[in-house]
Amino acid sequence: MSKRETYEAKTEELLLPIAEENGVEIYDVEYVKEGSDWYLRAYIDKPDGVNIGDCEAVSRALSDKLDEADFIEDAYILEVSSPGLGRTLKKDKHLEKSLGEEVEIRLYKPVDKCREFTGVLKSYDADSITIDTAEKEMTFARKEIALIRLALDF
Incomplete structure (x- = not known):
């Protein structure tokens, strides 16, 4: 440690x-x-x-x-x-509470020339996180994710 x-x-x-x-x-x-x-x-x-x-x-x-x-x-x-409105989701307990919520995901490396994605948190496991974007469902390997946080809608 x-x-x-x-x-x-x-x-x-x-x-x-x-x-x-x-x-x-x-x-x-x-x-x-x-x-x-x-x-x-x-x-x-x-x-x-x-x-x-x-x-x-x-x-x-x-x-x-x-x-x-x-x-x-x-x-x-x-x-x-407080962790704030746009709180970072670091732990599984944070992801569990945020299922069905809109999240922003920032990747270390681009996928389809894009590093940031927004969608509804659909599921997660030890290796991946899945969101539903307006266009399609997308799954990202956790090791590819630099940041995941609740999306802010104004």
Whole structure:
């Protein structure tokens, strides 16, 4: 397990009871470097959406637990937020909740001279994701997908 994966897993362990106490679920945890800064991001959600008070309560409690555990070597910035409307679908649980929803898929390499596709998420398995576009049903290998997220309609 990489340092990043270890930090994310340990943070999620610390976050689980905090999320339960605050009536939210953990959507994702990520530890990333942007520029010269490291960020530890916890995304939380609940059926009717999270608000600033939810984020603040979880952030304060998580910050205290992280200070106690003190397992992250680098200086980092802690952020707690909603995954947003155009949320990235990283895990199978995200895909499961999004079946029947419109998604955007961005590929590493073009297919038919196109790298981005939009359609309704029809199915997924360990190796592939299938969407229904306006024209046809399309299946993509997961290893070909750079990003999949909920589509935003305005």
